[in-house]
Amino acid sequence: MKISKQNAEHYVWGSICDGWHLVKNQELSVIHERMPAHTAEVKHYHERSRQFFFVLSGVACMVVNGEEIWLHSQEGIEVPPFVPHQMFNKSDADTEFLVISQPTSRGDRIAVE
Template identity: 30%
Template sequence: MTINQLSAQAPFTTKDGSTIRSILDRTNAPVEMQSLAEATVPAGTATQRHYHKVSEEFYFILEGHGLMEINGETQNVGPGDAILIPRTAWHQITANAGSTLRFLCCCAPPYAHEDTYFE
């Protein structure tokens, strides 16, 4: 049985500029097919627009409000919103001014820096 406590996970910055804490992934559990992380984007900032060739992602917004862009389509997002980011879809999330975004990020297969591509 594997149980990891979020508070015990050290934060790091991904290639897109968000700060994440890996809750369950290949670095801290016997994970094979997916990963789960908590991500934060500070108020008034955005991740760098990118895509993943291999991984499909889900974002689940826990706190804050922002703007999600996927392949040129944008929508306001906030707590309780679940977002599907298909494999190969260009995407970026922006936190509103005065509202740090905190969300769960699920990747299948697991997140890897090598699978993050920029324009």
């Protein structure tokens, strides 16, 4: 079956950010996400999941293990297990990106203060 943002399972996170499950199983998760201007996710890490973030449109600021990395459209970054990370949209426009997790990050998120 062909999958897209239009027919994928949708959810809201952080009260105003969107996610669409493009692939959702225990071995692999692919999520298309949208962060409005001036939003951020919670700083966290995963014990099992390795993730790849790929910006589709807009600009994202990823803080990975304390280092600030700017990602523009068509750029990405891999985050291995146990590495604290946090994504920010510090711009005045929406940012859309893919989050690919292997295995799924569901139930494998540890918040960092």
